[in-house]
Amino acid sequence: MxxxxxxxxxxxxxxxxxxxxxxxxxxxxxxxxxxxxxxxxxxxxxxxxxxxxxxxxxxxxxxxxxxxxxxxxxxxxxxxxxxxxxxxxxxxxxxxxxxxxxxxxxxxxxxEISLDVDADRDGKVERNNPNKNSWKWGKDGYGAILLVNCDTEQSYWKKPDLEKDSISKVSDLKDMSPMVLRTRGPAKLPEGYKLTMHISKSDAESIRVFRSGSSGDDDNTTSGSFLFNLFVETHPLVLGSNVLSEEVPYEGGDSKWNYYVEGLRFLDRDFDGSVRIHLSLLEPATRGIPDTPIFTDTVLFTVAPWIMTPNTLKPIEVFFCKTSDNNKVLQQVQKFVAEVGCKLRICPQYINRGDRWIQDQMEFGYVDSPHHGFPVVLDSPRDRELAEFPHTELLGPDFGYVTRTPGKEEVTKLDSFGNLEVSPPVTVNGKNYPFGRIIIGVAFPTAETGRNMTQVVQDFLRAQKVQDPVALFSDWLTVGHVDEFMTFVPAPDRKGFRLLLASPDAAYKLFKGLQNDGHGGARMFEGVKDVDPQSVDEILEDEDLQLQNNYVQNCIDWNRDVLKRELGLEDADIIDVPILFTTHDKKADAYYPDMVNMIVLGKDLAIPKPFGPKVNGVCALETEVRSLLEGLGLTCMFIDDFATYHIWHGELHCGSNVRREPFKEKWWNMVM
CATH class of the missing domain: 2.60.40.1860 (Protein-arginine deiminase, N-terminal domain)
Incomplete structure (x- = not known):
């Protein structure tokens, strides 16, 4: 128009x-x-x-x-x-x-005046795209994309670049979105006319705009070619929280100026990610009367969401803590990771200070745009010995950091990120979720009291849009994390994965089968220090244990129905893993090492060793799990974490973290 x-x-x-x-x-x-x-x-x-x-x-x-x-x-x-x-x-x-x-x-x-952005999402700024002030999802969509500049270019500056009000290195420009001001006309504008660039006060909380030192500078930046680690001397801040409007140069002839737009905020409950920058031509008025805008060109940016990565994506790096008592487990994990061919990053004791639960401290994700992308760690509100690790050890060049502070909200165990998972891509009732759906654990919907993930974290996750969260009931567990009863593993058929669910019913079925085959005297926990062995017969005769597991199975079945409905799953997409639980003070823990709480590295699985009853010298639980998973092309390695993880209400997944490759699919191509 x-x-x-x-x-x-x-x-x-x-x-x-x-x-x-x-x-x-x-x-x-x-x-x-x-x-x-x-x-x-x-x-x-x-x-x-x-x-x-x-x-x-x-x-x-x-x-x-x-x-x-x-x-x-x-x-x-x-x-x-x-x-x-x-x-x-x-x-x-x-x-x-x-x-x-x-x-x-x-x-x-x-x-001729135009303010231009990469509205067609090809990594280059085109001239006067008609869709530069709008957004459309999908492969035929349009709209410029803005990254939150949450990494840091300085090795000694342990704060995200967005907390600085200047650019110190050319490499910082790649984290920003290019914007070009193009003009063509006489050598100068008629007297009194001028160009101004301006933003609203609300948008000033979300962006900053920098300008190159002179017209035509930094042409190579729009094509993705950057001179790394060179200091920038003249990239002044043009717009920000303290400068909402500024006159911009008009040089005459055919000229252009390069600008760089920096994102300051992730999407959240009070921010939908849309920001606009305006360029106005002002006409002079008589003295004492404001100049009049006679033309305004506007561009829109949409902030890139933070995206989680599921177990089905290729692992890049495994994180594991070294503590005073876990040397044997660490050695087994090192062997497992080496055989997979993945990188292992060990967090030493002087950094973790005895806190081994690195899964609970952080969650890996990433941000992406047509011109650049990088991993971003989400730091949980959990305030324990590992609290500084994501910030001090991970934040760096092309490695971003984000967190949410609960304020007056109570932080509970449900705020640890063993309670934050994401499914592989799914289709639900015809709607495609190419990046999967985030999964969190909360209190039961009808509960008057109970623990919940803090609202600020839930709001942040929901605001990212592309991985619409699913809430499960996890408060029935002592620790309260969804990774205690579920995980995803890759599969060659159906939807490309299987959902593994802990199942007391499957465990009782297995034990009854052993009893029927004459193995009722086979005992669990043999060889485990300070734990009394329990025979299959004793477990099956324990009526109180049966009642406890009936309750647990009801809780898991409730979640099973939610997952089937919200992820579009059928029973054939779910594998029941035999796990028993015990309850104390109305909360449940795994009775033996929780095998669903595993490390998934492609087709290789590191599974907590369950110390189940042995038949012909082989653990019946391990045999059952192998029969369930190895037919999918998966390899199972069982690791003894009993004394250093299981007795502290956690397993291998709780004690590890994995950074994975981002999706090849581009989030802006998603159909919303």
């Missing part, structure tokens, strides 16, 4: 105006016509195109035409002027006998 501007002209006076190519000037001829006007004619320079609405029968505007009705003249020009007041237009008014009553004269200076 062409931008139309109403212009007033006066008889016997020259009106000088700056015209922006691509717009229309609208002149109501009745308003400027002398009394008794019956005819009019129009003459103009060849560069000026004009038309009359409604159209007269006579197309030659140079000859007197009848002055009938409420006539409007539309004026446009196709190219910029070489000099000021270069083009002319005059309207002559006539009386009844075609005598001249007066002339309205217009002198025009045409300029």
């Amino acid at each position: 062409v931008l139309r501007r109403t212009l007033r002209v006066d008889v016997e006076r020259v009106t000088r105006v700056v015209y922006v190519v691509g717009t229309e000037l609208s002149i109501n001829l009745n308003r400027s016509a002398p009394p008794s006007s019956k005819f009019f004619s129009v003459k103009s320079s060849s560069a000026v195109q004009c038309s009359i609405q409604p159209p007269p029968q006579e197309t030659r505007l140079q000859s007197p035409l009848p002055f009938k009705g409420n006539l409007v003249m539309l004026i446009s020009m196709s190219q910029a002027s070489q000099s000021e007041n270069e083009s002319k237009l005059s309207v002559r008014y006539y009386g009844e006998k075609k005598e001249v009553l007066g002339n309205a004269i217009l002198h025009l200076t045409a300029v």
Whole structure:
């Protein structure tokens, strides 16, 4: 739609105006016509195109035409002027006998002005894209994308770059979105006219804008080629929280200025991710009266969401803590990771200070745009010995950091990120979730009291849009984490994965089968220090244990139904893993090492060793799990974590963390 501007002209006076190519000037001829006007004619320079609405029968505007009705003249020009007041237009008014009553004269200076962004999402800034002020999801969509500048370019500066108000290295520019101001026209604007760039006060909380030192600088940045680790001397801050509007250069001729837009906020409950930057041409007014905007060009940016990575994506790096008592487990984990061919990063004791639960402290994700992307760690509200690890050890160049502070909200065990998982991609009732769905644990919906994940974290997760969260009931557990009863593993068929659910029913079925086959005397926990072995017969005879597990199975089945409904799963997509639980103070813990709480590295699984009853010298629980998983092409390695993890209400997944490759799919191509 062409931008139309109403212009007033006066008889016997020259009106000088700056015209922006691509717009229309609208002149109501009745308003400027002398009394008794019956005819009019129009003459103009060849560069000026004009038309009359409604159209007269006579197309030659140079000859007197009848002055009938409420006539409007539309004026446009196709190219910029070489000099000021270069083009002319005059309207002559006539009386009844075609005598001249007066002339309205217009002198025009045409300029081209555009504020440009990468609206077609190809990594380059195109000229005057018609969709630069809008957003559309999907592969045929459009709209520029903005990254939150939450990494740091300085190894000694342990704060995200967004907390600085200047650019110190060229490498920081790649975290920002390019924006270009293009102008074409005479050597200078007519006296008093000026260009200003401006943002709203609310958007100033979310973005900053920097400008290159001189016109034409940094052309290579729009193509993704950057000179790393060189200091930038002249990239002044143009717009921010303290500067909402600033005059910008006009150099004449065919010129351009490069700008860099920095994101300061992730999407959240009070921020939908949309920000706009405006460029206005101001017309001078008389003294004491503000200048008038006669043209405004606007671009829209949408902030990239934080995206989690599921177990089905390729692992890059495994994190594990070294403590005073876990040397044997660590050795087994090192062997497992080495065999997979993955990198292992060990957090030493002087950093973790005895806190082994690195899964609970943080969750890995990433941000992405057509011009750049990088991993971002989400730091949990959990405030224990590992609290500083994500910030001090991970934040760095091209490694971002984000957290949410609960304020007055109570932080519980449900705020640890063993209670935060994400499914592989799913389709639910025809709606595609190409990045899966986030899964969190909360209190039962009808519970008057109970533990919940803090609202600020839930709000943050929901605001990211592309991985619409699913809430499960996890408060029935002592620790309260969803990773205690579920996980996902890759599979070659169906949906490309299986959901593993802990199942007391499956455990009792297995134990009853052992008893029927004459193995009721086989004992669990043999060889485990300070734990009394329990026979299959004893477990099956324990009525109180059976009642406890009936309750646990009910809780898991409730979640099973939610997961089937919210992830579009069928029973064939779910594998029941035999796990028993015990309850204390109305909360449940795994009776033996919880095998669903595993480390998943592609097709290789590190599973807590369950110390189940042995049949012919082989653990029956391990045999059952192998039979369930190895047919999917998965490899199972059982690791003894009993003394250093299980007895402290956690397992291998709780004590590890995995950074994975991002999705190849682009989030902006998702159909919402």
